[in-house]
Amino acid sequence: MLGQEEQQNNRGAPVIELENVSYTYGGGALLSDVSLQLNPGSFHFLTGPSGAGKTTLLKLCYGALLPTSGQLKAFEQDVATLDRDQMALLRRRIGVVHQDCRFLDHMTLAENVALPLMVSGRAESAQQQDLTELLNWVGLGTRQEAVPPELSGGERQRAALARAVILSPDVVLADEPTGNVDWEMSQRLLRLLVELNKMGKTVLIATHDLSLIRAAKSQVQARVLRISQRQVQLAGADL
Numbered sequence: 001m002l003g004q005e006e007q008q009n010n011r012g013a014p015v016i017e018l019e020n021v022s023y024t025y026g027g028g029a030l031l032s033d034v035s036l037q038l039n040p041g042s043f044h045f046l047t048g049p050s051g052a053g054k055t056t057l058l059k060l061c062y063g064a065l066l067p068t069s070g071q072l073k074a075f076e077q078d079v080a081t082l083d084r085d086q087m088a089l090l091r092r093r094i095g096v097v098h099q100d101c102r103f104l105d106h107m108t109l110a111e112n113v114a115l116p117l118m119v120s121g122r123a124e125s126a127q128q129q130d131l132t133e134l135l136n137w138v139g140l141g142t143r144q145e146a147v148p149p150e151l152s153g154g155e156r157q158r159a160a161l162a163r164a165v166i167l168s169p170d171v172v173l174a175d176e177p178t179g180n181v182d183w184e185m186s187q188r189l190l191r192l193l194v195e196l197n198k199m200g201k202t203v204l205i206a207t208h209d210l211s212l213i214r215a216a217k218s219q220v221q222a223r224v225l226r227i228s229q230r231q232v233q234l235a236g237a238d239l
């Protein structure tokens with residue numbers, strides 16, 4: 001992983017860069033010749049109809065899928081060339097809120113959120129304090145001992161966000177982070193994501209919810225990308 005000084009020197013370079021990326025599965029092309037840059041500290045929405053390829057694009061960004069052609073660079077490294085260790089380091093720098101936000105039901109909320117710490121061998125006692133702070137930040141401080149089946153939809157989404165940022169990633173990719181929650185809860189989740197961006201993190205949110213995008217515009221300077229006909233375009237200001 002880069003040292004702090006090196007990261008600062010690299011501040012200008014895109015954190016994620018797609019150059020003529022195509023993604024094809026079976027017989028069908030989902031993304032075709034997509035070029036795109038996410039600059040450090042930027043805030044993006046990714047929208048487009050169901051099945052357009054939003055989740056697929058996010059998976060390409062964190063190396064869960066590789067482009068069929070073209071190049072995807074994360075932190076200036078071609079993701080296709082990374083070995084297992086380098087890929088593990090990359091995954092620590094990119095926090096993901098998955099669309100289906102699954103948890104291990106036999107473990108408590110706190111244990112689920114702390115799981116990435118355990119897996120990366122960083123579960124020291126000093127981090128217990130950070131974990132409590134993080135759970136308080138998402139408003140789940142009093143729910144630490146609950147098991148996932150006891151959580152509401154909004155609580156699950158906030159737990160998924162906490163789990164995505166427990167390793168202090170540089171980039172947060174959130175896939176429909178406000179799916180299945182009411183308007184008030186979606187605003188609360190949006191505020192958390194805006195707060196992360198104000199702390200310097202690069203944020204990309206995939207969402208169908210155009211009213212969420214409109215609400216965000218008063219809080220943060222956000223670019224809106226739309227997947228349409230296998231291309232990613234910058235959406236106009238008419239949302």
Ligand SMILES: Nc1ncnc2c1ncn2[C@@H]1O[C@H](COP(=O)(O)OP(=O)(O)OP(=O)(O)O)[C@@H](O)[C@H]1O
Nearest residue numbers: 025026030048049050051052053054055056057099
């Ligand atoms: N490896 C694959 N094999 C078969 N089909 C695939 C594969 N990858 C993606 N697809 C299909 O590609 C389409 C795009 O999927 P994706 O999940 O990226 O869309 P999405 O924009 O995130 O949709 P939603 O808004 O419903 O979440 C879907 O129809 C999906 O079934």
Ligand SMILES: [Mg+2]
Nearest residue numbers: 054055099175
């Ligand atoms: Mg999706």
